[in-house]
Amino acid sequence: MGLGIFFIERWWAVPNEENLKAGKATQFKSGEEAARNGKKGGEASGVARRRKKALRDSLQLILDLDITDKRKRTKLKRMGVSEADMDNQMVVALAVFQEAAKGNMRAVSRIVDIVGTGQDGQTEDLDDGLMDALKAAAQSAWGDGEEGDQPDG
DSSP states (O other), X not given: OOHHHHHHHHXXXXXXXXXXXXXXXXXXXXXXXXXXXXXHHHHXXXXXXXXXXHHHHHHHHHHHSBOOOHHHHHHHHHTTOOGGGOBHXXXXXXXXXXXXXXXXXXXXXXXXXXXXXXXXXXXXXXXXXXXXXXXXXXXXXXXXXXXXGSOOO
16 A cells, blocks of 8 residues: 555544544543553663663773773874873764764764853863864865865765
């Protein structure tokens, strides 16, 4: 059945007395039944919340581990990152930064989301010069800023 046929068959199925009567039987549950269903939902929510927390804790543990890849460690060292700050979280930050420097607007947006913006919507002045570094990397990737040098986006 094509999508157009579906709409033709369903456009007339608007709420009316017949449709509303069928819904009344399931609209409200008795107090006992509602409590039972609410308890099930609460338990399921708790399980999902604990699972999410366990995943978050596992990811944080991995992010906090030292870098084992010597090439990544060397790259961070050349960028001026101290040995104490070299962990997997820094590697992920570098990867997002490199994508943003290539002109990936989703990566740029993600960086701005993480770093934050001021009340006026402008990016806050950052101590680590992240936005300056992004601009410099973009200029070096795109040329001297002429109209034709920048990718479409």
